[in-house]
Amino acid sequence: MIAKAMAPLVSGNSAVRAMFEEGKALAKKVGAENVYDFSLGNPNLYPPDEVKKAIIDVLETEDPHRVHGYMSNAGFESTREKIAENLNKRFGSSYGMNNIIMVVGAASGLNILLKTVLDIDDEVVVFAPYFVEYSNYVRNYYGKTVVVPPNPENGFLPERETFASRITDRTKAVIINTPNNPTGVIYPEETIKMIAEVLEEKEKEIGHPIYLISDEPYRELVYTDAKVPFVPAYYKNSLIAYSFSKSLSLPGERIGYVAIPDSADGAEEFIEAATINNRVLGSVNAPSLMQLAVERCLDAQVDVPYYKKNAEDLYKIVTGAGFTAVKPQGAFYLWVTSPVSDEKEFVQAGKEENIIMVPGSSFAGPGCVRLSFCVSNGMIHRSKDAFDRLGKKYFG
Numbered sequence: 001m002i003a004k005a006m007a008p009l010v011s012g013n014s015a016v017r018a019m020f021e022e023g024k025a026l027a028k029k030v031g032a033e034n035v036y037d038f039s040l041g042n043p044n045l046y047p048p049d050e051v052k053k054a055i056i057d058v059l060e061t062e063d064p065h066r067v068h069g070y071m072s073n074a075g076f077e078s079t080r081e082k083i084a085e086n087l088n089k090r091f092g093s094s095y096g097m098n099n100i101i102m103v104v105g106a107a108s109g110l111n112i113l114l115k116t117v118l119d120i121d122d123e124v125v126v127f128a129p130y131f132v133e134y135s136n137y138v139r140n141y142y143g144k145t146v147v148v149p150p151n152p153e154n155g156f157l158p159e160r161e162t163f164a165s166r167i168t169d170r171t172k173a174v175i176i177n178t179p180n181n182p183t184g185v186i187y188p189e190e191t192i193k194m195i196a197e198v199l200e201e202k203e204k205e206i207g208h209p210i211y212l213i214s215d216e217p218y219r220e221l222v223y224t225d226a227k228v229p230f231v232p233a234y235y236k237n238s239l240i241a242y243s244f245s246k247s248l249s250l251p252g253e254r255i256g257y258v259a260i261p262d263s264a265d266g267a268e269e270f271i272e273a274a275t276i277n278n279r280v281l282g283s284v285n286a287p288s289l290m291q292l293a294v295e296r297c298l299d300a301q302v303d304v305p306y307y308k309k310n311a312e313d314l315y316k317i318v319t320g321a322g323f324t325a326v327k328p329q330g331a332f333y334l335w336v337t338s339p340v341s342d343e344k345e346f347v348q349a350g351k352e353e354n355i356i357m358v359p360g361s362s363f364a365g366p367g368c369v370r371l372s373f374c375v376s377n378g379m380i381h382r383s384k385d386a387f388d389r390l391g392k393k394y395f396g
């Protein structure tokens with residue numbers, strides 16, 4: 001018998017996964033090369049060479065006790081020191097080792113931060129469409145997710161009025177994700193400034209801190225000359241949840257960090273509590289071999305130009321077939337407007353052409369679908385005729 005709270009999780013088990021399973025079933029039927037599966041955000045690129053070299057170097061040069069043993073719940077001092085230095089060098093911040101906690105990917109980082117701030121019925125504001133796991137994470141700590149609806153007219157960017165109206169005296173945190181999953185949008189500086197201004201005003205009004213959690217697994221995946229603003233430079237209560245899952249193509253290795261600046265309200269206590277949460281949530285510490293590996297290749301990146309080409313090619317194919325889509329600035333997703341109001345119907349029509357897409361309602365963005373382009377460029381090109389046929393169904 002499972003807990004009552006699990007029932008909705010079991011019945012609503014991820015639509016992304018469900019579409020991926022459908023893609024696999026279809027591949028068995030019609031052959032993998034004839035299926036155009038854009039469902040999963042699982043990077044297709046190999047990790048950069050530096051990662052393999054770093055892992056070998058760790059194994060050959062470090063004491064096995066250090067490589068494989070327990071350590072401080074916050075992670076290796078050397079790793080945290082190097083990450084702090086790297087951030088300071090790139091963004092002019094002033095993190096020290098103590099401000100960095102190594103975690104088991106952004107998923108774990110977000111859980112640690114939310115558990116640190118949420119009391120029962122506290123609220124966390126998110127901007128739709130959003131990575132739906134946020135709601136599950138908030139629910140883990142008996143909090144409530146408050147969703148700011150999207151405005152397609154302004155390119156799915158947060159807007160002052162609607163955002164401000166969602167903040168109450170129970171708001172403890174706001175989560176932003178830029179470059180964004182699922183829209184591929186990068187919030188410009190004025191949006192980050194607007195969010196910071198609203199939060200500063202609201203903090204004064206309600207008399208307690210509101211932490212701005214910047215979920216940044218796609219920070220380095222940028223395809224235009226758009227700059228990704230460094231959020232903590234604009235708001236003192238900014239917390240970063242970073243992951244190497246996408247920048248180094250290491251999602252299965254479960255490695256990332258959270259950064260809590262000294263400027264954050266109650267920073268010392270916060271850092272201590274967050275470190276304890278690494279332990280009590282059951283991770284204990286981030287994978288040790290991976291900590292030592294990433295500290296050796298903090299400036300390495302996957303082949304970003306490959307994703308850029310995918311972004312451009314898929315956008316061209318999809319819009320060329322008549323559909324409207326947001327031109328991806330970053331991350332690896334194309335956000336396409338469904339030509340019919342029920343996007344699940346559109347997803348179904350896509351499946352008939354062997355195109356696997358994820359309905360936007362899985363991201364609180366009904367009326368749209370998400371296509372992941374962390375796939376082979378060959379598959380994108382092979383999908384062209386299928387998209388053209390799909391387009392003809394709607395646009396003649």
Ligand code: PLP
Pocket residue numbers: 041104105106107108131177181215217242243244245251255256
């Ligand atoms: N946040 C967003 C927006 C994501 O898209 C993902 C994964 O796809 C995560 C967090 C979780 O990443 P990680 O693998 O680092 O836990």
